Amino acid sequence: RSSPNKGLHILDRSEWLGEPPSGKYPHLKLPVSNIIIHHTATEGCEQEDVCIYRMKTIQAFHMKSFGWVDIGYNFLVGGDGQIYVGRGWHIQGQHVNGYGAISVSIAFIGTFVNMEPPARQIEAAKRLMDEGVRLHRLQPDYHIYAHRQLSPTESPGQKLFELMQNWPRFTQDPTSLESR
Structure with missing residues (x-):
């Protein structure tokens, strides 16, 4: 399903065969002002069928191993250049403690860590953020942070972290992001 944002292709949960959430999680108060970038620390994927397999594996891991009600992220971006809906724009994620x-x-x-994401994966993420602003889910002056700025983790990997620092909305100082 394409959006008016040319070149943005989003697969919703039914398209990647996501399991239903096992419980409820609070809604986000939209529009939000912050984006947090992660990597899944799994193998990548260059084709839709492989990305769908990864999505199902990540969801199962989050629900079975962490005991979460659903996949923890709001959105995931495949190396195929497509967006996979996790919790979407409306539901709080369980991605970083205190920041959902x-x-x-x-x-x-x-x-x-040692390799950059393919250009189309980065392009898709940027288009998704533009779309978030267009849909009034994201504040136009939103801030981008790396997961590692907010908790002790490798995520989103050194190579992606280096790239992100050139993005116009990347924010160097995470103290401006108040944990709730």
């Missing part, structure tokens, strides 16, 4: 209520998480499928 004030941010939307975008996870890049793959591990980006």
Whole structure:
């Protein structure tokens, strides 16, 4: 399903065969002002069928191993250049403790410690953020943070973190992001 945002392709949960959430989670108060970028620290995917397989694996891991009600991220971006809806714009994520209520998480499928994500994966994430502003889900002056700025983790991987620092909305100082 395409949006008016040319080149943005979003697969909703029914399209990647996501399991229903096992419980309820609070709604986000929209529009939000913060995006947190992650990597899934899994293998990547270059084709839709492989990305769908990764999505199902990540969801099962989050629900079975962490005991979460659903996949923890709001959105995931495949190396196929498509967006996979996790919790979407409306439901709080469980991506970083204390930040679910004030941010939307975008996870890049793959591990980006020693390699950069493909250009189309980055492009898709940027288009999703533009779309968020267009739909009034994101404040026009939103801030982008890396997961590692907010908790002790490798995520989103050194190579992706280096790239992000050139993005116009990247915010160096995470203290401006108040944890709730």
